[in-house]
Amino acid sequence: MTEPRLKPASIAAHAAGAKDAAAAGVVPGISVSTTYLRGPDYALQRPDNIYGRDENDTVRQAEEVLRQLEGAAATRLFPSGMAAVAALARTVPRDGRIIVQSGIYYGVTHFLRQFCARRDLKLDEVEASDIDAVRHACAAPADLLWIEVPSNPWLRMVDIAAAAEAARGAGAALAVDATAATPVLMRPLEMGADFVMHSATKAINGHSDVLAGVLSCADPDSAMWQAVLADRHDAGAILGPFEAWLLMRGMRTLPLRLERMCQNAQHLAGWLAAQDAVEAVYYPGLADHPGHAVAARQMQGGFGYLMSFLVHGGHAAAARVAGRLSLIQRATSLGGVESLIEHRHVIEPQSGIPENLLRFAVGIEDVRDLIADLEQALAAP
Numbered sequence: 001m002t003e004p005r006l007k008p009a010s011i012a013a014h015a016a017g018a019k020d021a022a023a024a025g026v027v028p029g030i031s032v033s034t035t036y037l038r039g040p041d042y043a044l045q046r047p048d049n050i051y052g053r054d055e056n057d058t059v060r061q062a063e064e065v066l067r068q069l070e071g072a073a074a075t076r077l078f079p080s081g082m083a084a085v086a087a088l089a090r091t092v093p094r095d096g097r098i099i100v101q102s103g104i105y106y107g108v109t110h111f112l113r114q115f116c117a118r119r120d121l122k123l124d125e126v127e128a129s130d131i132d133a134v135r136h137a138c139a140a141p142a143d144l145l146w147i148e149v150p151s152n153p154w155l156r157m158v159d160i161a162a163a164a165e166a167a168r169g170a171g172a173a174l175a176v177d178a179t180a181a182t183p184v185l186m187r188p189l190e191m192g193a194d195f196v197m198h199s200a201t202k203a204i205n206g207h208s209d210v211l212a213g214v215l216s217c218a219d220p221d222s223a224m225w226q227a228v229l230a231d232r233h234d235a236g237a238i239l240g241p242f243e244a245w246l247l248m249r250g251m252r253t254l255p256l257r258l259e260r261m262c263q264n265a266q267h268l269a270g271w272l273a274a275q276d277a278v279e280a281v282y283y284p285g286l287a288d289h290p291g292h293a294v295a296a297r298q299m300q301g302g303f304g305y306l307m308s309f310l311v312h313g314g315h316a317a318a319a320r321v322a323g324r325l326s327l328i329q330r331a332t333s334l335g336g337v338e339s340l341i342e343h344r345h346v347i348e349p350q351s352g353i354p355e356n357l358l359r360f361a362v363g364i365e366d367v368r369d370l371i372a373d374l375e376q377a378l379a380a381p
């Protein structure tokens with residue numbers, strides 16, 4: 001019997017069918033054991049459960065929700081987004097080559113620079129929203145092409161199918177960091193990507209109370225995926241069962257939260273673009289965004305919950321706007337139910353982010369309250 005293919009909202013609401021078998025409960029319990037029993041004959045009572053560094057039913061249940069939402073062949077959770085990035089990077093062999101999109105989440109750029117320098121790997125940074133630059137970089141052999149769609153904080157778009165084709169030509173695997181889209185809005189594996197990664201800390205969990213990362217693949221038999229599995233097991237970058245349970249709890253409303261966040265973000269991007277105090281708005285849902293056509297083709301159900309905008313007047317003006325907000329909180333991160341603003345330059349002065357850029361992670365509040373907060377913050381001093 002083939003399973004009926006459920007829509008994302010149904011998969012998420014039912015946590016992909018996870019239940020508490022022992023109690024006949026609608027909601028699964030948390031499996032906390034770090035070790036598993038053997039019988040008198042010393043056979044494992046559950047052959048797939050040996051030791052907690054790799055085997056945990058709660059983590060598996062959360063992975064299954066994400067696997068189904070992603071349309072992936074296999075999915076593994078990690079204790080942070082960066083742990084997932086590192087697990088994939090560690091599969092690149094000695095004297096290998098990584099191509100990474102420039103202007104992406106600075107934590108990934110910084111990690112890859114240090115990692116490649118230490119390992120004598122070749123690292124090339126390209127502006128991947130220009131697909132010809134990707135093709136040019138892929139003219140020479142490589143092991144991994146890493147892109148981020150939409151990118152954080154610039155919201156640049158990359159044509160994933162074209163990048164996948166270029167990567168294949170170079171003998172490289174394509175990995176897409178789709179944190180700002182989530183599997184509900186965009187499914188890169190269906191466009192030819194080999195791996196998709198998310199910081200599940202962001203919208204996937206959605207409540208700013210769990211750190212987690214997720215990596216999914218199209219081909220579970222590939223040498224790289226097998227190396228990821230071995231790396232997670234042997235190096236022990238494991239998500240704890242409490243975090244996995246909270247993540248599953250958060251994901252039940254992921255499609256619903258995204259619906260509201262995307263509606264709010266689309267409305268706010270248009271509103272911000274019309275304000276005199278605002279110099280520019282970067283949001284792929286705006287018709288004049290350079291990546292709008294690619295975003296419209298690759299994303300469904302909305303253009304995401306993340307945007308950036310430039311305030312007229314430089315560092316002081318941007319800091320004043322951020323400082324005046326009262327409902328929208330000043331904090332790093334994104335994807336929570338509460339809207340957050342970040343003066344990115346203060347966090348990463350070395351990454352070349354303009355001093356008047358504010359990154360805005362839109363939550364699920366009433367959009368009228370968000371506009372009122374922004375309106376008073378943007379008003380002339």
Ligand SMILES: *Cc1c(COP(=O)(O)O)cnc(C)c1O
Pocket residue numbers: 080081082083105107108148152177179180198199200201202211212213
């Ligand atoms: C936050 C983030 C990461 C890192 O994830 P952590 O869970 O913080 O380790 C990677 N990529 C993007 C796009 C992010 O926003």
